[in-house]
Amino acid sequence: MGDSSMDASATVSETVAEEVSLFSMTDMILFSLIVGVLSYWLLFRKKKDEIPEFTKIQPVTSSVKDSSFVEKMKKTGRNIIVFYGSQTGTAEEFANRLSKDAHRYGMRGMAADPEEYDLGDLGSLPEIENSLAVFCMATYGEGDPTDNAQDFYDWLQETDVDLSGVKYAVFGLGNKTYEHFNAMGKYVDKQLEQLGAQRIFELGMGDDDGNLEEDFITWREQFWPAVCEHFGVEATGEESSIRQYELVVHTDLDPAKVYAGEMGRLKSYENQKPPFDAKNPFLAAVTTNRKLNQGTERHLMHLELDISDSKLRYESGDHVAVYPANDSTLVSQLGEILGADLDVVMSLNNLDEESNKKHPFPCPTSYRTALTYYLDITNPPRTNVLYELAQYASEPSEQEQLRKMASSSGEVRLSSVTFRAHRAHNTPGRAKETLPEEGSPLLPQHRGQKPLSGQGGLREPGGQGDTAGGPRLILSCSHACLREPGGQGDTAGGPRLILSCSHACLREPGGQGDTAGGPRLILSCSHAFDCGISGAQPAG
Template sequence: MGFIPFLAFDITSTIVISIITVIGIYWFWLKPRLSSSNNSNDILKTIRPLKPGNELVGKPSVASHEGSFVDRMLHSGKTMVVFYGSQTGTAEDFAQRMAKQAKRYGISAAVCDPEECDMEELQRLIAIDKHLAVFCLATYGEGDPTDNAQEFYEWLREDGRELQNLHYAVFGLGNKTYEHYNAIGKNVDKRLDELGGVRICEVGLGDDDGNIEDDFMAWTTTFWENVCQKYELVINADGSSFISMRQYKLVDGPFPPETVFTGEIGRIKSYEKQKPPFDLRNPYLAPVLASRELFEEGCLRSCLHLELDISNTRIKYEAGDHVAVFPSNDVVLVNRIGELLNANLDEVISLVNVDEDAQKKNPFPCPCSYRTALTYYLDLTSILNTQILKDIAQYATEENDKALLTLMGSYSEEGKVKYKEWVLDGYRSIVHILEDLPSLKPPLDHLCELLPRLHPRYYSISSSPKVHPTCVHVTAVIVHYETPTKRTVKGVATNC
């Protein structure tokens, strides 16, 4: 993102408490060795992926097809499945986008977490006419798979496997600055070929050190061209006639108060009465024991030393492990979206997957209020991808606004240049886009469906358990800068 200036600010206990609200620590037997991605591309071996435990949030259906992804596909008439190996959500987002793209070609696709599937069933997938298996897999560590893809990767490497005539494609996510660049994507692609699979498209290699969004779009363009050629489908090259199809339907209340989420990550009401063990499914509300500025007064940068109390939690850690901080969005940004869309943020709603056989039933913990979703569950500060711009273009009433969004949402050369100039170089988040395009008024429920999830922020622990067994120390630089459009941007967890 280039050079970002930092500004000094005054430290108060109120600000610190608002920065660090909820933490989850997971202690691994192997020491973490980060290598293949940065914080925007599925990292951190020290933290397991978040899988909310409540039945309303992403657990498989209790229907008869629960145990078999192939049975669920047969039941709902799907021919394509997209598996993702994701740690912080990037690969999962790409998988969801591929499933949405498939609708343009009359293909119904499922998105699956391999950790929640019996991957032996890949052999059964071959029997489905015109089947497709796509793998969006991130690499991190010393060429390691993500936690949710670990078992699948080990299974695939075992002797005696046979996947003759499995139609497949692989897109890997990595970072060229590291030694084992995209090792998992490359290895899975090679292994599937060795087992008799039919490669539909050459392996895609997304580079987070460059422009992984551009890499993904370029690869999917080639992928769909190959699919159309193999299955004799009609391709809509520019996607101009594509109309967004909703993945989730809006369910209005009223809902019993005891069923409404208020910011919990997993079990509802888990913050009212906390019980160990604490991890990403059950984060701990950690009191902030101390906070102090490390830079001298007058310095243009700011860096905090924070001490978090973990006494009486049974949490153990080692020096160099990571702590996951669950942040909340700035209330100013949340209220601004409500103002721009003229929405009642306190209305309680639920978004439910229109596909009854889908693994993921809700995009975030539901039911909850719009205010809760925008504060705790959705990312309001990241740069929107081109797919979201394409989806919301239909809600712009001014032709100039609609044309701009449609152009940037296309994969034309002109669209890529405009996207870089207007969105990337301008650091425009969803709030900035709504402000700069006043005719753009997407329904808030659809916007909540499209926005990416707000993921925990990871910080290296700077204390030693031998000296501080009941306290975790974190050293964090405050993020605060001005964009080319003269807007002030703050960090989500590290702000002032």
């Protein structure tokens, strides 16, 4: 009995000791965990506290876009700013020409994209002596602003800012065949006046159905005398080249860094990456292309485009435009006449401080690529180009003739000059050669589009095939892709079209299919290869 009692007592003692031992170990584990968590928290908090100290050394404004054009004008000593609302580049070109003109009158100008600046700053413009704001505004669609002028248009509708003291002038670009002719130019001109700004010269309205270039020249030659009279200045007589470039020839450049016809990103046509937009369009194959009305002069085409993997959706009102390439034979012929090796890779670097572009077209590239995809070598030159060429004419009589053609005096009108297909020219270092001044147009030019034409087979679009090396279409989700038609390439060996998702142009959109081979975009429209003009007013 005693032994049993002693055994029980020993067992209880052992159990208690074991429990005490376990409890102590648990405490130790918990204590260790708590210490670890506290240590981690203290270290983490310390690091968090250190982060603001580190970031404070970074310039706060480095990632913020300076949207004050007035401050920029003050810093660069400019007093004239020319805003442009441009869809195809024409209004932008006019703005650049006006900004350069200012130099002749002892002023300094700058061309500006309204999308890049805060137009609410306009009320501060009078802080600059003899300041002037000029607006070159194209009308798009049914009286709409261009893409880059949409924010400016919205601001004009909503603002009640006092623009007293602001001096301005407006030149509009439009087309009289449309109902809302020059609506944007008229609206900007009227709204600025209602906000208190002072118009120093009458609204100019260019008509692309007539001769937009001559309309601009006529307005421009009357505009500057009005500016001189208003500000009490006189022309200095100093005239600078409209374009001043440095030619750089590349001998050992990696071919992967050479533009081959792309508009934006290098190799964008070979390696397509979403998201697709105006500057990064989607390249799609033409799977079906047939003429619906045989035996007539009118072309009614049925097109199907493969938009697999594009994540683009067709919507009623999307439109198609053509970006052709100059004929390779014509390019080679021009190279022979000029005595140039067309495969030389070069860059044209802008030396003009007043310009907002580093190159006239994507560089570096070859002469052949530039003449094929980026330059108009078949249409009559603009008057400003003729004026520039006059500086290089060796014969005084020819120089004078070119200057007259570049003016609006009426002595020699550019539109009245017949450009023959083969006219003899003196080419430096060579005997007289026949220089092709006019080639068969590749296809009807879009109204207001920068002309890029050549000889080719798109006059009969029904002849295009459905092969791997055949035509391609470029799809994007904004009609902004029509801004730089001269920059489109053609890496697949065939012409390309652009489909963009805004503003109605397709007269008879056929809908969208989804076949076993992937989605197809089906279009039916009259004059399919020129339907970009059927529902829009892309004059600038």
